[in-house]
Amino acid sequence: MSPLHGNAGGTALGRKLLATTAVALTLGLAGPALAGGSLVTALDMGPGGDEDARPWSSGAGHTTHVKQFITPTIFNEDLSEIVPYAVESWASNDDHTVWTYTLRDGLLWSDGTPMTANDWAFTAEFMTAPDWGGDRPGDRNLSLSEVAGFDAKTAGEADSLDGIEVIDDRTIRFTLSAPNPRHFASLFRFYILPEHAVDFEPADFMTTDWFRDPSRFVGSGPFVVAEYAPDEYMTLAANENYFQGRPALDELVIRYFGGDQTAALLALEADDIDFTYVTETDVPSLEDDYDIFSNLSGVVVMTRFNYNLVDDAFSDIRVRQAILHAIDRDAITENILGGTYVSIPCPIPYADLWPEDVVTYGYDPDRAASLLQEAGVDPGSISMEWVGHAGYDNTAHNSALQAVQAYLSQIGINDFSYRFVDIPTFRASYSPDGDWQNQYHGFGVPRFGNDVGRLWSNGGALGTGVTGYDYDADGFAEAVAAISAAPTIDDYNAALGDFCRLHAEMLPDLQMWVGNRFGAADPSIENFWWQPAPAGGPYQDNAHTWAVQ
Amino acid sequence: MTRYIIRRLLLAIPVLFMVTVLVFALIELAPGDVVDFFANPEVMAGMSEADLEALRERLGLNDPAPVRYLHWLGGVLQGDFGYSLIRSEPVGELLLRRFGNSMMIMGIGLFVAVTFGISLGIYTALRQYSVADFTISFLSFVGISMPAFIAGILALYIFSVQLGWFPAGGMRSPGVHTLGDLLHHLILPALVLSIIHMATFMRYTRFSMLDVLKQEYVVTATAKGMPRRIVVMRHAFRNGLIPVVTMIGYSIPELVVGAVFLETIFSFPGMGKLYFDSVISRDFPVIMAANLVIAVFVLAANLITDVAYAAIDPRIRLE
Numbered sequence: 128m129s130p131l132h133g134n135a136g137g138t139a140l141g142r143k144l145l146a147t148t149a150v151a152l153t154l155g156l157a158g159p160a161l162a163g164g165s166l167v168t169a170l171d172m173g174p175g176g177d178e179d180a181r182p183w184s185s186g187a188g189h190t191t192h193v194k195q196f197i198t199p200t201i202f203n204e205d206l207s208e209i210v211p212y213a214v215e216s217w218a219s220n221d222d223h224t225v226w227t228y229t230l231r232d233g234l235l236w237s238d239g240t241p242m243t244a245n246d247w248a249f250t251a252e253f254m255t256a257p258d259w260g261g262d263r264p265g266d267r268n269l270s271l272s273e274v275a276g277f278d279a280k281t282a283g284e285a286d287s288l289d290g291i292e293v294i295d296d297r298t299i300r301f302t303l304s305a306p307n308p309r310h311f312a313s314l315f316r317f318y319i320l321p322e323h324a325v326d327f328e329p330a331d332f333m334t335t336d337w338f339r340d341p342s343r344f345v346g347s348g349p350f351v352v353a354e355y356a357p358d359e360y361m362t363l364a365a366n367e368n369y370f371q372g373r374p375a376l377d378e379l380v381i382r383y384f385g386g387d388q389t390a391a392l393l394a395l396e397a398d399d400i401d402f403t404y405v406t407e408t409d410v411p412s413l414e415d416d417y418d419i420f421s422n423l424s425g426v427v428v429m430t431r432f433n434y435n436l437v438d439d440a441f442s443d444i445r446v447r448q449a450i451l452h453a454i455d456r457d458a459i460t461e462n463i464l465g466g467t468y469v470s471i472p473c474p475i476p477y478a479d480l481w482p483e484d485v486v487t488y489g490y491d492p493d494r495a496a497s498l499l500q501e502a503g504v505d506p507g508s509i510s511m512e513w514v515g516h517a518g519y520d521n522t523a524h525n526s527a528l529q530a531v532q533a534y535l536s537q538i539g540i541n542d543f544s545y546r547f548v549d550i551p552t553f554r555a556s557y558s559p560d561g562d563w564q565n566q567y568h569g570f571g572v573p574r575f576g577n578d579v580g581r582l583w584s585n586g587g588a589l590g591t592g593v594t595g596y597d598y599d600a601d602g603f604a605e606a607v608a609a610i611s612a613a614p615t616i617d618d619y620n621a622a623l624g625d626f627c628r629l630h631a632e633m634l635p636d637l638q639m640w641v642g643n644r645f646g647a648a649d650p651s652i653e654n655f656w657w658q659p660a661p662a663g664g665p666y667q668d669n670a671h672t673w674a675v676q
Numbered sequence: 677m678t679r680y681i682i683r684r685l686l687l688a689i690p691v692l693f694m695v696t697v698l699v700f701a702l703i704e705l706a707p708g709d710v711v712d713f714f715a716n717p718e719v720m721a722g723m724s725e726a727d728l729e730a731l732r733e734r735l736g737l738n739d740p741a742p743v744r745y746l747h748w749l750g751g752v753l754q755g756d757f758g759y760s761l762i763r764s765e766p767v768g769e770l771l772l773r774r775f776g777n778s779m780m781i782m783g784i785g786l787f788v789a790v791t792f793g794i795s796l797g798i799y800t801a802l803r804q805y806s807v808a809d810f811t812i813s814f815l816s817f818v819g820i821s822m823p824a825f826i827a828g829i830l831a832l833y834i835f836s837v838q839l840g841w842f843p844a845g846g847m848r849s850p851g852v853h854t855l856g857d858l859l860h861h862l863i864l865p866a867l868v869l870s871i872i873h874m875a876t877f878m879r880y881t882r883f884s885m886l887d888v889l890k891q892e893y894v895v896t897a898t899a900k901g902m903p904r905r906i907v908v909m910r911h912a913f914r915n916g917l918i919p920v921v922t923m924i925g926y927s928i929p930e931l932v933v934g935a936v937f938l939e940t941i942f943s944f945p946g947m948g949k950l951y952f953d954s955v956i957s958r959d960f961p962v963i964m965a966a967n968l969v970i971a972v973f974v975l976a977a978n979l980i981t982d983v984a985y986a987a988i989d990p991r992i993r994l995e
Binding site: 165181268354357358359362387389390394396548549551553554555 | 706707708709710712713714715723724727731734759761763764765773774829832833836837840843844845846847848850851939940941942943945949953956957958
């Protein structure tokens with residue numbers, strides 16, 4: 128298997144991998160080509176890691192979590208589909224309010240205990256306990272907020288979730304509070320926990336050592352915890368009972384670098400580790416000696432004007448159109464961002480979903496100037512300050528914003544500035560009452576999953592306020608509803624395209640570009656796969672087949 | 677002397693109290709809190725403001741500031757520094773571990789820096805304007821001028837990536853728990869750290885020794901026919917050491933504070949990186965406890981330095 132160079136190759140490779148795995152599973156031949164060895168990685172770098180190693184309450188880290196636990200469904204290798212993982216099949220009633228899932232036969236926990244639907248139900252009840260101690264309920268909400276009785280259970284008004292019913296050891300039924308044609312896509316971060324082994328209370332979720340203690344940990348993924356050295360590394364050992372076969376590796380070590388990419392890169396070059404996330408500026412010096420894994424990140428970088436929140440020139444759509452026409456986004460992505468970014472017409476970061484007739488607002492400074500004139504806005508009166516969070520405070524993005532500054536000055540907008548701040552400052556300062564109302568930052572948009580539909584929802588519990596998508600514009604509610612209600616994948620993709628077109632026409636915020644993200648791996652690793660998924664996925668990486676020569 | 681030390685220790689109590697109040701006030705003034713840190717705008721699609729508010733309530737962040745401060749202070753007085761909101765472990769254990777790590781790297785670095793810095797300072801002072809003096813002085817300027825992270829990256833690139841003599845960061849090889857492996861990981865960052873401090877100590881020692889060597893009592897001692905070694909070590913060095921001791925005293929708190937850039941480059945889990953990460957994530961219990969520990973060490977270092985003056989120079993009496 129060769130590493131991926133570019134999005135198209137990734138799709139092809141993903142299909143090849145999926146097909147190979149499917150055939151192997153069917154024939155009962157799944158298993159390693161090579162045996163033994165230890166692979167040392169920096170999976171905590173970039174979007175895929177989290178030293179905490181604690182699923183269900185993590186901003187990222189799914190690349191690690193999925194090594195330890197299986198989920199009912201999962202993204203495929205290139206994030207183009209949600210596919211079965213712990214489940215064998217699913218079915219829904221006609222209005223998509225009742226979903227029945229069947230677990231694979233013969234699933235075992237790492238201690239040899241059979242995994243049953245009771246474990247699944249136990250996990251659902253555990254995570255919705257009113258005193259659950261997790262600090263990031265995003266995955267819980269994604270997985271369970273649609274289930275009937277969720278609000279009552281989490282509020283302490285009910286003892287159990289009404290919408291969960293165990294039919295038999297392998298079958299579980301979900302009753303939803305509203306129709307969802309793709310409920311299986313809500314379960315890709317549902318890390319099933321072992322009822323027989325969890326010896327802590329929901330309130331102690333963040334303080335228990337269970338997830339790090341080899342003597343207590345019981346998992347279901349290809350690896351189990353063997354050693355945890357805080358701040359240094361976690362060693363995972365092969366799970367002999369993994370349902371796709373014992374991993375080829377004896378050990379998978381995840382080294383922690385405190386988020387410093389330079390340190391991880393130096394460790395890679397010194398042969399101390401075999402894989403790390405790298406930036407686009409590192410790639411040219413690495414591509415001769417390492418396998419470079421690359422794909423679109425699914426993270427849209429945008430700036431948002433939130434014209435509903437400000438009473439100034441930006442409330443006129445012609446001003447917003449002028450801003451986009453004034454900035455040569457293609458030149459910036461090609462020349463400043465090194466061709467690793469592409470400009471986008473809307474917040475959907477996947478080119479194959481963009482309608483052919485979507486408005487793209489190409490570089491046209493004359494048109495920009497005339498639009499401002501038509502709007503009766505003096506460009507000299509426009510004041511713009513973009514605030515980004517520290518994750519983008521690097522040379523490439525600073526240079527890109529300096530170019531934006533230069534382009535805007537060409538049409539007379541000279542009062543432009545930008546700054547990067549840490550995340551709490553960013554969050555606290557950006558609000559209707561905050562100091563700044565224009566952001567420069569990224570946002571993970573998985574190609575498929577309920578996040579997409581809810582991201583732009585004004586009324587739902589998810590997204591509003593936290594993400595800042597507080598605008599209310601004609602047609603958006605209907606477009607979002609159409610995405611959520613799409614009964615088939617084709618309908619879903621078409622609805623996303625319609626949303627993209629509407630967004631580009633109305634410009635509630637101004638989209639800039641979406642970037643590739645990169646990983647570099649030692650070529651001696653066999654069958655290795657890595658994908659720059661938002662927050663690390665999880666996605667099928669077939670870690671049980673990874674091997675070292 | 678004993679009364680002096682007791683008085684200084686008693687005076688430290690209100691100072692420490694004021695430090696905690698000041699740090700708490702600064703945290704309050706900073707925009708955002710730890711819950712805002714959890715709400716990373718890139719990955720926050722699944723959380724609502726209601727979730728965040730519930731989290732604030734559970735963590736006690738909605739309590740009035742004086743209540744939160746008193747709650748924290750009450751815990752500290754009972755030996756409980758609270759729980760890290762980011763790292764999900766007791767702050768006391770966290771600080772102890774990180775402090776131990778920092779002590780290893782900073783201790784070795786400071787020991788090497790003091791030993792070689794003072795020795796080179798004396799050596800160059802005794803050979804003023806010689807080739808050795810110019811060479812060592814030039815190198816010391818390089819050491820003082822070079823930022824720690826540049827020195828760290830250069831050292832890693834040369835000695836780890838190119839030569840392969842040392843591991844490229846970290847504190848241990850995964851799964852290896854031997855002293856040899858630990859030292860192998862410590863040598864390079866400790867040496868880089870020591871070079872930076874060594875240059876400073878060398879410059880101070882040289883300047884101070886040159887000043888003392890011109891004093892009349894040194895000339896007198898030499899005129900009396902005392903051996904050069906005794907003149908230098910007994911008469912000049914002891915007096916020349918006082919400003920150097922001050923510098924060393926100032927360096928002691930760094931044992932606790934750590935070296936944030938160096939720890940980052942060497943992916944070394946010390947206090948400096950912990951403190952930095954805690955500030956940007958608004959991990960209030962860790963920031964407070966770390967500041968308290970640092971303040972204790974600063975006060976202790978000042979006290980030790982003052983006591984050392986008296987030990988070095990009999991003319992100084994502590995009352």
